[in-house]
Amino acid sequence: MTLRTGREGRGPAMNEPADIISALQGCGTVLISVHKNPDGDALGSQLGLMMALEKAGKKVVAHNLDPVPEIYRFLPGSGRISTGPRVNGTFDVFLVLDADPLRTGLFTGAWPARTLINIDHHVTNRAEWPITWLDPNATATGEMIYRLVNGLGIPMDKNMALCLYTAIFTDTGSFRYSNTTPESMRIAATLIEAGADPWLVTENVYESYSYKRINLLGKVLAGIERSPDGRIAWVLVTDELYRLTGTTAEDTDNFVNFVRSIKGVEVAVLFRQTGAEQYKISLRAKGRVDLSGLAMTLGGGGHKNAAGGVLDGTFPSVREKVIAAVGRELDAQFGKKAVPAP
Ligand SMILES: [Mn+2]
Numbered sequence: 001m002t003l004r005t006g007r008e009g010r011g012p013a014m015n016e017p018a019d020i021i022s023a024l025q026g027c028g029t030v031l032i033s034v035h036k037n038p039d040g041d042a043l044g045s046q047l048g049l050m051m052a053l054e055k056a057g058k059k060v061v062a063h064n065l066d067p068v069p070e071i072y073r074f075l076p077g078s079g080r081i082s083t084g085p086r087v088n089g090t091f092d093v094f095l096v097l098d099a100d101p102l103r104t105g106l107f108t109g110a111w112p113a114r115t116l117i118n119i120d121h122h123v124t125n126r127a128e129w130p131i132t133w134l135d136p137n138a139t140a141t142g143e144m145i146y147r148l149v150n151g152l153g154i155p156m157d158k159n160m161a162l163c164l165y166t167a168i169f170t171d172t173g174s175f176r177y178s179n180t181t182p183e184s185m186r187i188a189a190t191l192i193e194a195g196a197d198p199w200l201v202t203e204n205v206y207e208s209y210s211y212k213r214i215n216l217l218g219k220v221l222a223g224i225e226r227s228p229d230g231r232i233a234w235v236l237v238t239d240e241l242y243r244l245t246g247t248t249a250e251d252t253d254n255f256v257n258f259v260r261s262i263k264g265v266e267v268a269v270l271f272r273q274t275g276a277e278q279y280k281i282s283l284r285a286k287g288r289v290d291l292s293g294l295a296m297t298l299g300g301g302g303h304k305n306a307a308g309g310v311l312d313g314t315f316p317s318v319r320e321k322v323i324a325a326v327g328r329e330l331d332a333q334f335g336k337k338a339v340p341a342p
Helices: 018-026 040-055 141-151 158-171 182-193 198-206 211-221 239-245 255-260 292-297 315-334
Strands: 002-004 029-034 059-064 091-097 113-120 131-134 232-237 267-275 278-285 306-312
Touching: 018 113, 018 131, 018 141, 029 040, 040 059, 040 091, 040 141, 040 158, 113 141, 141 158, 141 182, 158 182, 158 198, 211 232, 211 239, 211 255, 232 255, 232 315, 255 267, 255 278, 267 315, 278 315, 292 306, 292 315, 306 315
Parallel strands: 002 131, 029 059, 029 091, 091 113, 113 131, 232 267
Antiparallel strands: 267 278, 278 306
């Protein structure tokens, strides 16, 4: 069964499907994985669900391709997530959260379970697994996991609440983005009542940056550029800058938001060098621009306000391709309304 809600508007969030509840109630062993370069929503959802299922007596393994970023290591259970391209053994259920299963980067051969369940809120998910619960109206996958845990009748404890709060908090940009709903705030309130500490999350996620990371940010922002109409701005992170500052790609998390914060900028682009002639692209839009079509063009994932992908070529050629595509998208959505540069 596949559930898919419309991508237009903010319809009511969907309840957890009955076949997911019965599959989880009837199973003994569960593997839970999330997407490459896991973010707060992916990890919070994974750990929250892991602890909930363990409370219900299930044997749970959490496994991802990439390690947990430093800023999320405060999450309870994060030390138990194993990493690498595969896991040994088979499981009754394999759950993929917050991504299309292909974006886990795991298991090039057969999936390691009979029952495959995909839970996600990204509109770009192809919903290919027989049990897919896809709700683009959900603020975060964490919100869907909250519903699922309630549907399973598992009482929320402090550690689960902290993980699910982190999921919703990070995917809403601290309850600032347009995906923030009364429902996501109500769920967050319930999670705080269950013991989640908002400051603990804020301090770890947004106020624990390393000195070298801010040093890198300064050098990256010094090279900022924008389109003549001021609607698109971008920055480039090169291997050379990583080397100069002793940083890695993980340190660029959130950089694109500084670029988007400029008045008049509708779309911000972060180019990150990932090879001699290869660049990873992250796009962030202000509320009214829809990037989901562009995400498909760039061959990556995304939703309304965020998209990404990887392109091969020299930096000038990749930049040209991306900025032109973003410009066409803005023209298609709003016409050629040039925003005068201040
Ligand atoms: Mn998410």
